[in-house]
Amino acid sequence: MSLREDGVSLYVHLPYCVRKCRYCDFNSHGYTSQDLAAHVEAILQEASLRAQDLAPQTVFFGGGTPTLLGAQHLARLLDGLEEITGFRQSAGEVTMEANPESLSAEVAAAILQGGVDRLSIGVQSLNNEVLAAYDRVHDAKEALAAYARARESGFRRINLDLIYAFPGQDPQQWVDTLHTVHELGPEHLSCYELSYEPGTSLTRLRDLGRWQEEDPERCAALFDLTREQNAAAGYHSYEVSAFAQPGEECRHNLAYWRSLDYVGLGAGAASWRQGVRSMNLAKPEDYERVMGEGRRPLAQQEETLPDMRVFDHLMMGLRLEREGVSVERMKRQCGSDAVDAILPRLHEFVARDLLRVWQDQEGQRFCTTARGLRMLDTLLQELLPDDDQLEV
């Protein structure tokens, strides 16, 4: 199934977690069991308001920890959404994020029944000390068991999330982890370098000098190592941190990276539709309160000017190291003038061996070279329009 350029995707955010992982900067919160039912209703209410007959081409349930809702609430959510959006018919991919401790056989069965056909399991590491240092809820054994349960329940498409560059991580240990994972044979792997986001407990520890960030040289070496090992095992890299067996790319994420439209439901969820970016209120209780008043719980909305659209398109599209961005598509989305204005800059990067340019049936495309991908943020910084043009 290929993605339609005029199609729309649906993202649903479930904001609760058992506890906060040290590196986490997602919109995740603690909860009581009463919260869950009410929250599902609030999301369905937002869906009626914003996603009636949406017929999304992909769906993604992210969090937080969606599976923590339990079979009953999840079934209610999926049935409700089906009624409103008709996703079971329209969507070519329906993914749900899962954490090992809450992915019970019961939950797996319920969501499969409800229309979910792909799972993304947060494994992160197969080393118990590392998992404990991250303050994860599960250990390695539980993670492997969860994967087995998912398979037994009948899930054909599974992604595993992994994190590398734990301080002092022995490259061999990381290779061993990858090998173990390759043998399990998930269709997709996401391998992220540990990052230090503002406001996380990890960043605080580092700033207090109680956590030593891994040396950038070693991170770069692990980045390369990850790509080599995955490629050798048949997982090709199609984005900075995403690896897939042939044809198993995550379509929902591809929609993001191709700057296709999406509607985000739930606390803190972002939407991008018809040239407008918007974001919901992040705190679950604020979200529910405003939703209760029958209004859309909007936190911010950003009208995008053509320059900024082009920039965002490149920022997302160049992450796709193979397909890159199509000049014609970009023109259709952002207008020809803004694209024509930036083309000379892109050619400069080609001359500096950071980008590659070629033709396909659609016309000209740009994508990163190996070096360009590694230096993408530096490249993007140079491409940023002047700030006064970016202010809205």
Added chain:
Amino acid sequence: MSKNFPPERIRNFSIIAHIDHGKSTLADRFLEITGAVDTRKRQAQQLDSMDLERERGITIKAAAVSLTTMVHGEEYLLNLIDTPGHVDFAYEVEKSLQACEGALLLIDAAQGIQAQTVANASLAMEQDMTIIPVFNKVDLPHARPEEIEDELENTLVLERDLAIKCSAKTGLGVPEIIEAIVDRIPAPEGDPEAPLRALIFDAKYDEYRGIVVYLRIVDGTIRKGDMVHMLGADADYEAVELGKFTPVAVPHKQLSVGEVGYFISNIKRLEDVRVGDTMTVAKGERAAALTGYREPQPMVWCGIYPVSSGDFENLRAALNQLKLNDSSIIFEPESSDALGFGFRCGFLGLLHMEIVQERLERESGIDVVQTAPTVPYRMVMNDGEVKDIHSPGELPDPTQFQEIHEPIVTTHILVPATNIGVIMSMCSERRGKFLRQEHLSANRVMLTWDLPLAEIIFDFYDKLKSGTKGYGTMNFEEPRFEAAKLVKLRILVSGTEADALSVICHHSDTQRRGRAVLKVLRKEIPRHQFEVALQAAVGGKIVARESIRALSKNVTAKCYGGDISRKRKLLQKQKEGKKRMKNIGNVEVPQKAFLAVLSTDDS
């Protein structure tokens, strides 16, 4: 307090002491006892009115205030000036003393006599003024007033019977101090009938009212509406408003002999008000100029540059305005390859430099980049001409001069007797010449050394503190210049010489300094897409090298639909940050790196 006092009912005095010995706190007690401040509005260290003073808990500027109080059944006017204790602001003390007939010399009864106690007491003695020694903080359990009486006699040659014991915290002894002020400090002399003669001892810029001039009337009287003449500036102004600080400004119809107050005339021309100038009458017989103030001698110089080059003229205006309120700053325009157009500024010390930079940024809103400070040097050129230079960049080619002279200061270091050894070796390592050792009391000594200013102004004080568990203090006298074997240590960034980073240092020390500077640069300069070579060289000879490895990866691991706005803003912020950096060749160097040259530690 709207009436005027005859000179015999006026006392003018400063409170002087080592830093933190309690001057501003004692001033609080005076304000309370004399009812000058509403007790409900009280806050500690009332007279520290600048934000920076309150944040840092130290006095930076001398503050004058007028109080009235009853002593022996008569009402007296006391004009008090609270002075800063930090050595960098000694010029403020010197100026304050010139407006007074006496000084309260505060000594922390636990810490005893410290370096600035000696220095400030000498300033007062040079002016032949009455000194009232006050032992403060006697409420502290480890106060040792008897021992300090010995120190007073041995070090300052002041009789122990003169000392008054007090606690500025509890108020104990404060009435005795007030009595002593009236009894011991002479009333101001001066001729009420003579033409007006007043000392301008301070000024500040007020957006709405023009420059506020602070006066001490030496002779005659000034009345509201009078036309006056500034002798040095040769300018005439009308006394639109006169008044006194109580500490709030209270308007008065006139100020006469011995009084201290302010003068407002909506003055906008900064050059018409010079601290140290004499004010007299505009018409009729004019008074002769007062001695005024000596020119301050800057101890350190650094470059101050606007971050955005369009701010150069605004920076000049801001410096001029600041100079009105802090006459010890000196500045001249200069330019640098890396930094563009800016000013070379002279300061009395590192704290002074820091405070000025912060005041500049706060009071004018201009972002500035500051280069590493250096002491001044004096060149003897081939043709015998003597030339002062204030930055390493100005150092001419070695073939063009005969000698370089560096500032040497006679330094007094007060330490516990047990620490003598450490301090002696510290001084000799720093090219010092030992002069003498004196005992203040059984346990404390004063060491006197001649030391190159460059060796002690940057980190010596910290090392002294750590070598004496915090008990050591130091003070140094005015510098004199002596020939030394000095060379320019050039710093090259990717092969480009960075004038703003070069250092003048002793020829025997180039390797150590070079390594130390490069080590800091390596930390402060962010990685680039290429390897950055750092070199320290003397002439053409490389004495140290370092390199900053190329940035090999810079890509965000995660970026999905919810991250777009945030990610874009982050990239924008990083780009902004880069704009604030200065370019040396094709290398972007952040502001902090320009201070790298200060570091002397190569370990």
